[in-house]
Amino acid sequence: MSTETPRQSSILDIRVYYEDTDGVGVVYYANYLKFFERGRTEWLRHLGVDQSRLAQRDQRMFVVRSADIKYLKPAKLDDLLAIHTKISRVGHASIDFEQLAMLSGELLCRSNIQVCCVNTKTFRPAAFNGELRTLLEKVQK
Amino acid sequence: MSTETPRQSSILDIRVYYEDTDGVGVVYYANYLKFFERGRTEWLRHLGVDQSRLAQRDQRMFVVRSADIKYLKPAKLDDLLAIHTKISRVGHASIDFEQLAMLSGELLCRSNIQVCCVNTKTFRPAAFNGELRTLLEKVQK
Amino acid sequence: MSTETPRQSSILDIRVYYEDTDGVGVVYYANYLKFFERGRTEWLRHLGVDQSRLAQRDQRMFVVRSADIKYLKPAKLDDLLAIHTKISRVGHASIDFEQLAMLSGELLCRSNIQVCCVNTKTFRPAAFNGELRTLLEKVQK
């Protein structure tokens, strides 16, 4: 895992393609959840967390437990969105994220998403292991 | 539009296919929003509301303004889900839905989703027109 | 598995929802592959083949090896498509399908898709086991 001080937030640029839009010419509402998941994945990758390895080596994975989303303005084809990802709370086996989709400084969509660390076989909550916990504690300072 | 008394709720069966699952073998979290949108569409169709016609004739369409989702248990490939759709409140230009994804009587996912009626060109809120309002009032009784 | 004589072809009705359309108001070209996969899945289910069980019990699954698709006319929101699925050839470890997307008797999209039976762990071709082979031979008569 990375040795530099991990950041509490990150920004990921996402281009809107035809696949993301629906019949009225705007981004389909479910697709923001894809964008937010890409944002969380890249934030974890920046922290040095490789989800494939986490699953194989530690039998741990993240599942979403709840998502609260507000849709303020529509995004359109070719828009270059900035997905802001920030953790707001770290629990025993869960992380609360606040995530935004911005376009040129304007807020289009915002969400609070809780992910839970679970065992890959049982899907039951599993506390973060030592290395991951240390990382997440560093991030919160 | 239909002359029979419209129901306040409806149930839509949805089969889980490979396209719906993700790399850990369960339904990807964004896809429940697709299932719920299918549920709302079929509920509207049952009411006699044809969204294509609504857009073309009345320049009205529904956009989602907020979604609050709890993920309780994962759905798997080949599962036959029952999507329950019920309106909980009708506003001036909005409808609040309560929607559930059930499997053999067990609750997998539940959501509160607010849709707003907007003008197809401006995306600004537009009050329900007479016919639609009458229908929605009947439903609430 | 079913004891009735299996059919060589099947038809599956699929409704077009917002999720299936793209920014120009027609079904996004990749989504026909979803529809065709649903068609093949239901055809296999009709034959008595449960893909979840096949994977767990026999470590066999189907992967697509090639797809040749012609897009003739666009499908639109609310269209009720009829997906025709027909096998054209059964090999040692592969099945060739001819699949069509029809709307009110008009051909919108047609495809030739080859699926291969592989081992779930190695992804290497694996000959159909006895029961499945017998079924597929019956179908071809």
Place this chain on the structure above:
Amino acid sequence: MSTETPRQSSILDIRVYYEDTDGVGVVYYANYLKFFERGRTEWLRHLGVDQSRLAQRDQRMFVVRSADIKYLKPAKLDDLLAIHTKISRVGHASIDFEQLAMLSGELLCRSNIQVCCVNTKTFRPAAFNGELRTLLEKVQK
């Protein structure tokens, strides 16, 4: 539009996320068509072709007429694919693309895709306008 000499081919890096994988842990076969469409879009953008503007100003858009795809090896979660996009032929109102999905120099998936330039209202073939034709001729040299 750009004044530099346009290239005949381009490479786009695409990360594989959970949304792209299916229940057996590999990229779902329909999703390569999304990746290839992103590749064509970025190639067009590099040429200086803005599809949103093309649609609004010139009532022209590209639709896919045929796709011939070979799936050779599966891509997995977290893979960083290189999508190669190359034109193989320019017709009166069509472009033939040869597109590849590569991983660390290994070919995973290859396709021949024909797109057709159509009128945005009628969906009928429409010859490239002067500016676009000049660009495409330059590219072919």
